[in-house]
Amino acid sequence: MIAAIPVQHGLILASALFALGLVGLLVRRNIIFMLLSIEIMLNAAGLAFVVAAARWDQPDGQVMFLLILTMAAAEVSVGLALVLQLNHRFKTLDSDAASTMKG
Amino acid sequence: MNVVFYISAAVAVASTVMVITRLNAVHALLYLIVSLLAVAVVFFVLGAPFVAALEVIIYAGAIMVMFVFVIMMLNLGPHATREERAMLSPGIWIGPGILGLILAGELVYVLAAGGGAAGAVTVTPKEVGIALYGPYLVGVELASLLLTGGLVGAYHLGRRESPQDTKGDKT
Numbered sequence: 538m539i540a541a542i543p544v545q546h547g548l549i550l551a552s553a554l555f556a557l558g559l560v561g562l563l564v565r566r567n568i569i570f571m572l573l574s575i576e577i578m579l580n581a582a583g584l585a586f587v588v589a590a591a592r593w594d595q596p597d598g599q600v601m602f603l604l605i606l607t608m609a610a611a612e613v614s615v616g617l618a619l620v621l622q623l624n625h626r627f628k629t630l631d632s633d634a635a636s637t638m639k640g
Numbered sequence: 641m642n643v644v645f646y647i648s649a650a651v652a653v654a655s656t657v658m659v660i661t662r663l664n665a666v667h668a669l670l671y672l673i674v675s676l677l678a679v680a681v682v683f684f685v686l687g688a689p690f691v692a693a694l695e696v697i698i699y700a701g702a703i704m705v706m707f708v709f710v711i712m713m714l715n716l717g718p719h720a721t722r723e724e725r726a727m728l729s730p731g732i733w734i735g736p737g738i739l740g741l742i743l744a745g746e747l748v749y750v751l752a753a754g755g756g757a758a759g760a761v762t763v764t765p766k767e768v769g770i771a772l773y774g775p776y777l778v779g780v781e782l783a784s785l786l787l788t789g790g791l792v793g794a795y796h797l798g799r800r801e802s803p804q805d806t807k808g809d810k811t
Contacts, residue, residue, distance in 0.1 A: 541687075542642055542645050542685065542686065546645070546646075546649075547682075547686065550649045550652065550653070550682065553653055554652060554653065554656055554675075554679075557653070557656045557657060557659075557660060558656070558660075560660060561659065561660030564660065565660065567665070569665045569668075569707070569710075569711065570660070570665065570668060572707075573659060573660075573668060573669070573672055573707070574659075574660060576672070576699075576703065577656055577659065577660075577672070577675070580676065580679060580695075580699065584679055584682065584683075587683055587686055587688050587691055588686060590688065590763065591686040591687050591688060591763070594687075594763060595763070595771075596763050596767040596768040596770070596771040596772075597771060597776075599688055599690065599691045599763060599768045599771075600768060600771050600772050600776050600779070602688075602691050602694075603691075603694070603768075603772065603783075604779055604782075604783055606694060606695075606698055606699070607783040607786060607787060608783075608786060609699070609703065610698065610702070610703060610787070610790070611786050611787055611789065611790030612790070613703050613706060613707070614706065614790045614791070614793075614794040615790055615793045615794050615797065617706060617707070617710045617794070618793070618794040618795075618796075618797035618798035619797055620710060620714070621710065621713065621714075621797075621798055622797055622798070624714050625800075630714070
């Protein structure tokens with residue numbers, strides 16, 4: 538049997554993807570790109586769970602990935618509804634346009 | 641088979657870098673779909689074929705289609721057709737096309753090498769299902785509750801407001 542992939546390399550990939558998503562979230566001001574970066578970060582977290590599941594040959598990590606997938610689907614539906622509202626009210630996708638609170 | 645992991649990891653990182661540096665949202669979506677497909681290949685190599693299939697179907701399929709729908713809804717206007725004409729030019733498709741071709745080559749290689757998952761041990765969908773509906777049953781219930789909350793929240797936020805609501809304080 539071929540040697541399995543070292544768990545460090547999988548975790549390095551997961552942390553690289555997470556860091557890229559974090560950089561995208563901090564750098565970009567377009568709210569669509571911020572949502573995409575959040576998706577990247579959630580996916581990287583799921584990747585870390587699957588790497589751990591492969592390390593111990595247990596299905597638990599995959600179950601956690603399924604829960605993350607569900608959470609990402611719910612999050613993105615609410616987030617995109619918020620994007621539509623932002624575009625409807627401020628006629629822009631810049632998240633700085635909605636930086637002030639009413640109160 | 642380890643080389644498949646490293647190639648698809650490189651594809652994932654490269655396409656993710658392209659996602660966060662694009663100016664056009666649809667171009668970023670194209671690269672993000674390639675990135676998710678590459679992560680699906682990584683899952684397959686790690687011995688999680690069920691999760692790899694779900695990654696393709698739900699992440700690269702359903703969630704990305706939702707993004708495309710919203711971008712289409714936002715881009716109503718005269719510059720939408722100009723956008724469309726720019727999308728038809730071949731230059732945009734070269735980057736994602738090359739990265740996707742790398743993944744397709746890996747797929748052919750894996751199929752030629754026997755088709756099975758490459759990891760030391762494959763965790764089958766049956767084991768995942770048994771774990772999901774055994775010790776994690778409460779998690780499944782909570783996930784369904786979360787999806788219901790997402791549905792209600794998206795419906796509430798996405799409805800078109802009447803004009804006096806935007807003027808007055810009451811919502």
